[in-house]
Amino acid sequence: MTAPAVALKAVGHAYPARKKSPAREALKNVSFDVAAGEIFGVLGPNGGGKSTLFKILSTALRPASGAAEVFGLDVLKEASAVRRRLGVVFQSPSLDAKLTVRENMEQQGRLYGVHGAELSKRVSEGLERYGLASRADDYAGALSGGQKRRVELAKSLLHRPDLILLDEPSTGLDPGARRDLWEHLKDLRAARSSTILLTTHYMDEAENCSRLILLDEGRLAAQGTPGALKAEIGGDVIAIGAEDPAALGARIKERFGVTPAQVDGVLRLERENGHSFIPQIVEAFPGLIRSVSLSKPTLEDVFMHRTGHRFWVKEEEAR
Amino acid sequence: MNFALAVASLWEREMKRFFRDRARVIGAIAPPVLFWFLIGSGLGPKVLQYYFSGTLVLIVLFTAVFATISIIDDRKEGFLQSVLVSPAPRLAVVMGKVLGAATVGFVEGLFFLVFARAVGFPAGLADYVWAVLVLALCALGLTGIGFCIAWSMESTQGFHAVMNLFLIPLWMLSGALFPASTAPVWLRWVMRINPVTYAVVGLQEALSPMRAGGGAAFASLSSCLIILAGFSAAILAFSAWLAGAGTAA
Numbered sequence: 027m028t029a030p031a032v033a034l035k036a037v038g039h040a041y042p043a044r045k046k047s048p049a050r051e052a053l054k055n056v057s058f059d060v061a062a063g064e065i066f067g068v069l070g071p072n073g074g075g076k077s078t079l080f081k082i083l084s085t086a087l088r089p090a091s092g093a094a095e096v097f098g099l100d101v102l103k104e105a106s107a108v109r110r111r112l113g114v115v116f117q118s119p120s121l122d123a124k125l126t127v128r129e130n131m132e133q134q135g136r137l138y139g140v141h142g143a144e145l146s147k148r149v150s151e152g153l154e155r156y157g158l159a160s161r162a163d164d165y166a167g168a169l170s171g172g173q174k175r176r177v178e179l180a181k182s183l184l185h186r187p188d189l190i191l192l193d194e195p196s197t198g199l200d201p202g203a204r205r206d207l208w209e210h211l212k213d214l215r216a217a218r219s220s221t222i223l224l225t226t227h228y229m230d231e232a233e234n235c236s237r238l239i240l241l242d243e244g245r246l247a248a249q250g251t252p253g254a255l256k257a258e259i260g261g262d263v264i265a266i267g268a269e270d271p272a273a274l275g276a277r278i279k280e281r282f283g284v285t286p287a288q289v290d291g292v293l294r295l296e297r298e299n300g301h302s303f304i305p306q307i308v309e310a311f312p313g314l315i316r317s318v319s320l321s322k323p324t325l326e327d328v329f330m331h332r333t334g335h336r337f338w339v340k341e342e343e344a345r
Numbered sequence: 346m347n348f349a350l351a352v353a354s355l356w357e358r359e360m361k362r363f364f365r366d367r368a369r370v371i372g373a374i375a376p377p378v379l380f381w382f383l384i385g386s387g388l389g390p391k392v393l394q395y396y397f398s399g400t401l402v403l404i405v406l407f408t409a410v411f412a413t414i415s416i417i418d419d420r421k422e423g424f425l426q427s428v429l430v431s432p433a434p435r436l437a438v439v440m441g442k443v444l445g446a447a448t449v450g451f452v453e454g455l456f457f458l459v460f461a462r463a464v465g466f467p468a469g470l471a472d473y474v475w476a477v478l479v480l481a482l483c484a485l486g487l488t489g490i491g492f493c494i495a496w497s498m499e500s501t502q503g504f505h506a507v508m509n510l511f512l513i514p515l516w517m518l519s520g521a522l523f524p525a526s527t528a529p530v531w532l533r534w535v536m537r538i539n540p541v542t543y544a545v546v547g548l549q550e551a552l553s554p555m556r557a558g559g560g561a562a563f564a565s566l567s568s569c570l571i572i573l574a575g576f577s578a579a580i581l582a583f584s585a586w587l588a589g590a591g592t593a594a
Contacts, residue, residue: 084430109432120427124362136354137431139347 029098031221032060037092052078067235113187123167138185152180172203192224259323262300267317351433355441373408398548399521409450413491475551482573483544489580
């Protein structure tokens with residue numbers, strides 16, 4: 027049996043108190059596995075623990091408790107063996123603006139032990155594949171955001187890593203560049219059977235993953251395939267806006283025997299055959315209902331279902 | 346093999362970054378030479394000669410130490426992060442940076458060293474070889490100090506404050522401006538434990554061995570070299586330790 031690409035065992039981490047901020051528990055007892063060949067998503071609002079998890083996996087941070095393994099190698103005890111198998115793309119750009127694109131790539135390749143003719147060959151191939159050949163001798167500082175991200179990806183692949191880690195790869199990219207990035211990721215997985223782990227706060231991006239976890243306030247809120255997670259909700263999601271949601275909620279419970287969840291002043295119900303339930307509700311409480319909507323469950327619904335609060339509000343609070 | 350490759354690659358990066366930036370190439374050498382020329386012109390040829398070694402060390406200080414400031418930018422720009430998660434050993438990362446910055450300082454120093462004969466030093470070829478050796482060790486040691494300071498700094502402004510409050514006084518109390526022989530006893534002790542002193546005195550010794558100047562009684566050329574080599578090795582080891590602390594080995 028081969029070891030999973032990633033195995034987290036009860037990983038926890040807290041940042042100690044600093045002058046300006048109190049101690050913060052960023053990860054709490056998180057465990058999950060990623061099988062080789064997956065495109066695995068870590069979805070969560072900002073401040074949810076994604077970056078901390080990413081730093082631990084990329085060997086940039088020592089976890090305070092628990093153990094993290096990459097292909098069966100401990101990220102702490104066998105850091106240098108782990109590093110050889112990782113291709114890491116950080117959220118913040120890591121290019122040297124004063125070197126050319128080609129020089130940036132060569133620099134990176136050498137740090138991973140690739141050199142000489144083999145390095146030149148791989149750099150040229152990478153530049154070609156990611157549409158950067160015409161910019162090879164321009165300074166990296168002169169590239170657009172999307173181009174820089176492509177260089178980051180291309181250079182992280184020079185040593186042919188088995189596991190590619192990407193921190194918020196789509197942030198700051200326009201829709202076209204995001205689509206391109208995903209084409210590249212899917213190609214990588216198909217052509218080289220690489221394993222890909224990425225963090226994101228985009229729901230639609232998480233939908234593209236073969237499996238994902240939801241992180242909220244450092245806790246693992248859910249894990250599974252996007253389909254399975256949504257199926258867990260079952261049926262449809264009905265959202266009801268009202269002047270007095272609490273009172274309406276109580277009356278719905280009284281009349282229909284279901285307790286709607288109240289999220290930010292909106293009542294939410296999950297039900298089979300939502301379309302036939304809506305007329306009953308609307309007719310039962312004339313005048314009390316301001317709006318009704320019916321939708322198929324999304325990952326955002328899964329998030330709300332599991333955590334009891336909305337995805338985006340958390341981000342504003344976290345700032 | 347991979348160790349040398351990583352060091353060479355990071356060293357090469359420092360070279361490219363420095364020599365592509367003409368303002369830095371000139372900015373590091375021009376001010377010390379100007380000070381030297383103005384002060385020396387005002388006080389006469391003897392001072393011009395005495396102040397020569399100190400100027401050489403100041404050039405290295407300005408160049409090498411300022412080259413290490415780039416660590417702060419590397420960290421901010423994310424470049425450092427990608428280096429630290431690569432399999433390149435920590436010592437290789439430190440050595441690439443320190444050797445790169447030291448080379449830059451060393452080369453700038455060499456530009457100035459060729460003027461030694463013009464100001465009347467009787468130095469022969471062998472003396473030059475010794476002077477170059479002192480210069481190289483001086484560049485390495487000063488860069489090491491710069492690295493240790495820059496590593497834990499969050500802003501380049503903070504670095505400038507340290508430069509003015511710590512590094513410039515270190516240079517002033519190195520025999521660059523006045524010899525130990527005319528200094529009060531307490532200052533003489535400060536000069537004795539100041540590693541920069543051995544660079545300045547070493548250069549004075551190498552360039553004018555016959556002259557029984559302020560330096561001659563202070564330390565011999567060979568002891569200067571030994572002290573500088575020891576200091577450079579120690580500060581490099583400390584730098585590597587500093588860079589290794591805090592992340593996964």
